[in-house]
Amino acid sequence: MSHFFPPENTQSLDKTVYLEGISRLIPLLESVLGSPKVNNHLFLTPLEIIELTGLQQPCAQKKWLTANKWIFQVDARGRPKVARTFFDKKMTQHPAEIIASLAVTKDYAVNTGALRRP
Numbered sequence: 521m522s523h524f525f526p527p528e529n530t531q532s533l534d535k536t537v538y539l540e541g542i543s544r545l546i547p548l549l550e551s552v553l554g555s556p557k558v559n560n561h562l563f564l565t566p567l568e569i570i571e572l573t574g575l576q577q578p579c580a581q582k583k584w585l586t587a588n589k590w591i592f593q594v595d596a597r598g599r600p601k602v603a604r605t606f607f608d609k610k611m612t613q614h615p616a617e618i619i620a621s622l623a624v625t626k627d628y629a630v631n632t633g634a635l636r637r638p
Contacts, residue, residue, distance in 0.1 A: 563601045572602070 570576055573584040578599045585592050585600055590610065592600040 562604060564604060564607055566599065568607075569600060569602060572607075 564572065569581055573581045575581050575584055578597075582592070582594065582600050585602070590602060591606050592602045595601050
């Protein structure tokens with residue numbers, strides 16, 4: 521008889537039986553919960569946006585994202601799309617670092633010649 525969990529007296533349990541039980545349990549858990557894979561999508565999935573905002577309606581999600589200063593685009597169906605890279609930055613960096621990393625710096629020179637009268 522294989523055991524998935526060790527009994528209180530772990531000395532009486534053969535370690536190979538325990539590991540064999542665990543190895544049978546892992547595929548079962550993966551079939552129910554899904555395999556633990558890295559999400560390589562460019563955008564957050566609709567479920568992740570629901571989890572982030574706590575809202576299901578796209579209109580309400582867009583209001584929440586705007587109010588909380590998230591950068592997003594709207595797809596053809598009217599759903600907000602958040603880039604995964606922005607999500608990672610926003611959730612791990614200090615707000616000032618995010619703004620600095622997104623800032624576009626341009627060097628504008630003043631055309632003083634245009635201000636002179638002929």
